[in-house]
Amino acid sequence: GAGVSQSPSNKVTEKGKDVELRCDPISGHTALYWYRQSLGQGLEFLIYFQGNSAPDKSGLPSDRFSAERTGGSVSTLTIQRTQQEDSAVYLCASSLAGRAGEQFFGPGTRLTVL
């Protein structure tokens, strides 16, 4: 596609429910990144994929968070048993291999946990 797309754009859920966020990177970009943008907290790095593998998952905030990428393309970020503190904008970005600084960002998914 022309750019990074994310869905849904907005998600409102009840505390305790699971949510799944989707990211479709730019075609040909082998690197994919997830960030969380919270009010007053800036952008927090969550996880990075090179191809289908994520070398380091230590940036995920808790074990309720997981991410996968299949086929070297689409990625999903899953949050289980959501909590109110999970409310944030979740951003996805992609880049060419070896160009980690030049990331192209999607519009984000705004998650609200009631």
Next chain:
Amino acid sequence: GDSVTQMEGPVTLSEEACLTINCTYTATGYPSLFWYVQYPGEGLQLLLKATKADDKGSNKGFEATYRKETTSFHLEKGSVQVSDSAVYFCASEGGGADGLTFGKGTHLIIQP
């Protein structure tokens, strides 16, 4: 770990004023440095970058110079426009599997 600190906002200026947004970094090595911009209603996009000491990145009239001695990468523009109103993020990238390290962002408001 690496960290980036930038001045808190919002910063409010009149059109044609001179702009400086301060950014300093801490890193174990020699990171690449970036400024990203988020215009209202749009996604983050790369504004400029510098990959080594004394490099100057520039784009759209904005400049930033990689200063190793002061570990800084301040964003400057000589004459701002209303269309420059946005949130500006300073970021570093150390080459590891940890993505970009961002500052908290500076909201810039330019008044006509």
